[in-house]
Amino acid sequence: MALDAAIRSRNVKNTDRRLSNLLRDIRACRICEVHLPHGVNPVIHASATAKLCIVAQAPGIRVHETGISFNDPSGDRLREWMGVDRATFYDESRVAIIGMGFCFPGTDAKGGDRPPRKECAEAWQDKLFAALPKFKLTLLVGIYAFDWHLGDAAKANVTETVRAWREFAPRTIPLPHPSWRNNAWLKKNPWFATELLPYLRKRVKSAIG
Numbered sequence: 668m669a670l671d672a673a674i675r676s677r678n679v680k681n682t683d684r685r686l687s688n689l690l691r692d693i694r695a696c697r698i699c700e701v702h703l704p705h706g707v708n709p710v711i712h713a714s715a716t717a718k719l720c721i722v723a724q725a726p727g728i729r730v731h732e733t734g735i736s737f738n739d740p741s742g743d744r745l746r747e748w749m750g751v752d753r754a755t756f757y758d759e760s761r762v763a764i765i766g767m768g769f770c771f772p773g774t775d776a777k778g779g780d781r782p783p784r785k786e787c788a789e790a791w792q793d794k795l796f797a798a799l800p801k802f803k804l805t806l807l808v809g810i811y812a813f814d815w816h817l818g819d820a821a822k823a824n825v826t827e828t829v830r831a832w833r834e835f836a837p838r839t840i841p842l843p844h845p846s847w848r849n850n851a852w853l854k855k856n857p858w859f860a861t862e863l864l865p866y867l868r869k870r871v872k873s874a875i876g
């Protein structure tokens with residue numbers, strides 16, 4: 668038993684070191700710097716002990732400026748969906764927040780945020796998930812997270828993938844982006860609030876207490 672505990676402890680330390688080295692490399696990354704109009708600022712929250720992971724899109728301008736993921740009205744709505752306060756949401760020992768792109772990609776001609784840079788997921792996503800702990804619950808937010816993490820299991824579009832949430836539960840739950848841009852979507856799909864959200868809150872509570 669003592670040997671088992673020593674091996675487990677050594678494995679935790681190794682995972683920790685591997686993850687720390689990777690996070691250091693990501694924070695020093697400059698791979699797509701020339702395409703980032705606001706410059707490089709990888710935003711990522713992760714630890715070797717987190718039980719819940721949120722995989723999102725890419726930082727917006729406010730996240731870029733503060734270095735804190737979902738530090739905006741979308742984050743307020745996501746916290747409300749999950750039934751957690753800011754202190755819990757930003758407790759890295761319990762919650763990891765990973766973007767499909769780690770730096771703010773800038774805005775398009777209409778003022779909307781550009782999609783996450785593809786180079787970012789290609790360079791880091793698999794390496795990072797190999798070093799992260801096994802999560803009790805992973806929330807996939809938006810189509811870029813669906814495409815990468817669900818692969819062929821993702822449906823034709825966001826609505827169909829979220830509507831099929833029971834196929835991915837209990838360990839994975841797909842969610843639409845909590846942006847105000849999806850207000851019409853939320854209105855059009857009342858099952859999201861009446862069926863999925865109560866389940867989501869129950870699973871979040873069971874994953875992180």
Ligand code: SF4
Nearest residue numbers: 696698699769770787
């Ligand atoms: S978006 Fe990703 S790949 Fe590009 S510079 Fe930032 S961390 Fe590196």
